[in-house]
Amino acid sequence: MADKLGRYRGRRDPRRTPEPVPELVPEGGGDDTFVVQEHHARALHWDLRLERDGVLVSWAVPKGLPADPRTNHLAVHTEDHPMEYASFEGEIPQGEYGGGTMTIWDHGTYITEKWTDREVKVVLSGERVHGRYVLFHTKGRNWMIHRMDPPAAGWEPPPSPLAAMRPVTRTRPPRDQGAYAYEFAWPGRRAFAYVSGGRLTLRSGADDITAGHRWLRSLGGELGSRAVVLDGEIVTLQGGELYVCYDLVYDDGRSLLAEPWSRRRGALEALAVNGPRWQTAPVWRSGPQDVRRAAREQGLPGVVAKRLDSPYEPGAESAAWVYVPS
Structure with a gap:
């Protein structure tokens, strides 16, 4: 059986980074944990991670999860991460892969509505994010993430164009x-x-x-x-x-x-x-x-x-x- 964390381990040296680098992959849990981490690396982005078959399937989302269903955001599929990463916050040393500050932006549970190699539909229930989202593959490692629900109650788009008072x-x-x-x-x-x-x-x-x-x-x-x-x-x-x-x-x-x-x-x-x-x-x-x-x-x-x-x-x-x- 292929090592789901082989690519993850190959990019990290546990002697040089505080990130968790476990030897084994658990056999699986509830497949219902998600985390969004704010990652101030070379370019600021947010990492969406969904528990699946013992690992966290991950996407880097440069602009964060969209609040407006009229706007799709790029989501770049990255390597699977260990479950221990769901609670990780810290400073990844500069010069290491993903060097920069990592903090938890939101976390919670999710329900899977669909999961294939090209489309993932989930319902997120976190402290900051609630709603139905779909990730769909476009080309290579690139996916898009789309909010399927209407915006949260009371949400308004930014005023534009805007003339000065x-x-x-x-x-x-x-x-x-x-x-x-x-x-x-x-x-x-x-x-x-x-x-x-x-x-x-x-x-x-x-x-x-x-x-x-x-x-x-x-x-x-x-x-x-x-x-x-x-x-x-x-x-x-x-x-x-x-x-x-x-x-x-x-x-x-x-x-x-x-x-x-x-x-x-x-x-x-x-x-x-x-x-x-x-x-x-x-x-x-x-x-x-x-x-x-x-x-x-x-x-x-x-x-x-x-x-x-x-x-x-x-x-x-x-x-x-x-x-x-x-």
């Missing part, structure tokens, strides 16, 4: 100062960052400007499986480009356009979008004159006052946002 210009801050928060106005190019499946697309107006800003692509990997749409500005500071984000209009299947600014801001801060080439814009809840003075001292064009209760109005020049030159 703009402030009105005034010479003084609003009188009702307690109803507003205050940010710097940034001298840059307005851009929406669409992140899904660890990949980033950058749009400015109707233009896709991703190719010209490859330095920002790592932001997608930083957010992992989180699907978001950020509103912000590409600015040049100290000779280098930086993405400053100041609004969150979509978060993991939910549009935030109708939410008040204060809730959107809270959700943005929870994302902790701060890295070597991107940051969350600072905000102040009071003292507009002090913020205006600080903007002037730093050579920034001014401040923007944003009503705490204001929804996001795509494409509108709205009095809910007030730009005051420094």
